[in-house]
Amino acid sequence: MSDDTSTAPPSVSPSVPTGVPGSLPAPRGRAATFGPSALLTPANGITTLRLLATPLMIVLIMVRGADWVNFVVWGALSLTDGIDGWVARRQGTTRSGAFLDPLADKVVVLGALFALVAKGIVWWLPVVIIAVREIYMSIYRSVVGRKGVSIPARTTAKAKTLLQSVAVALCLVPPLARQHSVLVVAIWAATILTVFTGGQYYLDGRKPVPPAHTHPMDPRDGD
Secondary structure, rough: OOOOOOOOOOOOOOOOOOOOOOOOOOOOOOOOOOOOOOOOOOOHHHHHHHHHHHHHHHHHHHHHHHOOOHHHHHHHHHHHHHHHHHHHHOOOOOOHHHHHHHHHHHHHHHHHHHHHHHHOOOOHHHHHHHHHHHHHHHHHHHHHHOOOOOOOHHHHHHHHHHHHHHHHHHHHHHHHHOOOOHHHHHHHHHHHHHHHHHHHHHHHHHHOHHHHOOOOOOOOOOO
């Protein structure tokens, strides 16, 4: 999913070059293929395909429920999240990718979760909690980002996204469809970690940061 690797408090990111807000360099020894303002990149293309495939995923869940076809489709969608990040790091991260990638993550996961609710596979309450946290945190990071304050990505947020994907995958495995207790534990574990990371980011955004130490959010840094 997103590239959540930093655990430091809000500070200057050493990987963000001066004068190029919101960009990260290509790996050492490799020239970036695309600049930070590029739109039509392979990474963005993969992310866009993930977004476009989400309605099909929702329909499949609504029609077929928990079955192996849906499990495989969900696994493929989840893999594209890691692939677009891998491609972006090698060809040059972009501001458009920084916007599209987290958006696709949320749309895919929330779309699948609400479809599972509609099929009666999971309870609506944890899904609503996850949705509220995701929407609120996107707005919150946008607001503080406009003030020049960066909230560095956390490893726990990467774990959160992974746990959400695993919870959805478990709900789509046919043998587990009747194992209600397993699904309850999975979805609530994802919910708790989602809320916990939201609290971490909220506190990070409230920490005073000297004006000289503020900068835009790093691309594809997830929340």
